[in-house]
Amino acid sequence: MTSFDPHSTRLSANVSADSNGACPHCHQPIKQRESAGDFQTTLDKLFPNAYGLEEFVFETKQTLVPKGFYPHVNTLVCVGLCRDEITSPFEEEIEAMWGQAFICGSLGGMLFCGKTGFFAAHHHAPSNGFFIYYCFTHIAIDHEGNVGAVYRTRSGMNEKTTACGALAAFTSEIASNKLNLTFNEDDIEMSMLKKHIVRKTNLSTDPTKAPNLFEVTMAAYETITMDLERHVKRDAEEFKDRQYALFTGVQIHGPNGSDHCWLGKASLLIKGEFSPLVLSANPTSQVQTGASTKSH
Template sequence: MLQRKFDQVVKKEFPNAKDAKDTSIHYLGKMQIEHQLDVSKVLMATSVCSDDINVPSTTFFNVLFGPFSMGGLGGLPFVGQTGMTAFAHHVPDEGSAFIFYGPHIGITLDGELGKMYRPRMEETGNSCGALMLALDRFQDEDYVPVVNEPDYQQMKLEESLLPYRAEILGSDNPSKAITEATYRVIDEKIHEHLKTCKEEFNVDKVTLLGGIIINTDYGLDDYFDTRNFEVIDLNTL
């Protein structure tokens, strides 16, 4: 019953979102049936936020090799070209690569975005914490992130979102807007790194599945709002 209520709440904000487990089954099927990929020889990489709440979000983890973790705070692929190259070198012979990526956002049963109830905690907490922190800092019009070693990832995340600052703050729902903007940043970086490192892969196909993870309550299934699914032939990239 509670899962059904959450389904209505999530669909109000993200009409195309699907249960994360159903998402996994659907796209694994497409990989096998439509693209003739052998999932027993697929190495998975993720570029999702390092937040522990994202670990059980999909069943890809139970089927594919990996994951090779590319993402840091907010889901940005902080491993860069070196990380993409390492991932390329780990793909099974005659197999293929799969990259699952995107930011995450919590939602409560009341429909509040950017919040969620975490395991064994009575009060709601931020999700994504890094993005909600960036959003809070962006409220100060004089604030400019300074990239530094002690807090490199957060500062770099905020720096990458600066071009979208006005758009985020001027939206009807800034929590949702900053998540949408982060997806665009991640998607662009994944494609850039893949194109730069394409010669490092010893296989022809790389599958990309990008979108937004929507965190619900502890014990309930998360959702995934797919924004991009593509099987790329590296020979034509």
């Protein structure tokens, strides 16, 4: 008998192994470790006040509707997530709430659609239109609290994989002193990801002070936020009657196909001025409320 609660996405650290010593949910061997290393503890430590996806998207709607952003009526939503298929529950929640989205994300959630991509999106709404941007990088935390580890059971894989794979590869290059910042036409997004994050942030590329995956992920979040604000600000200078809501942060893939998101920054841009945007409610439960139950 395990301590797994079917109404929660948390897998307790004292979950019992089956007769073969494997986790009954992911079928992987269970390591004997302290309970402080479980998913919930790691989530709370690295991403305090994380939301379930459904809860987060709902709260953004509750916050924005009183400000004139109406789903399926006057608002264009733009989504920037990693190409990884396990980010799709986030996009699905957003589109279910706001309608079809303009997709502007690349590997790691980077916004490499650039000026042309944003120009296209901004011409899909009137000069006095409303825009919402959800631009998030991503990371995984498994039931043992291992950062970067995720099971993709939906594709038939039983072994652990990595998320974000691109950011993990970047992290590994730095640690192994093999970082290559040369532009590669056969690997455009990955070569740009590394070069852009290094140029935009204070991320260490010294292998003796190599960042971990969490630190690289946060550098990606910072870069995405800066890029988004720059592109949107440019549009606002031309279309002064438009209103923009910007949300950036980190999507977190948890055990049993659960998904959460950490909101790093939320802001409104009206008449060329940014102002903080506070959601109508804080997350009521980082694990139980609104988390996706779809398997990866």
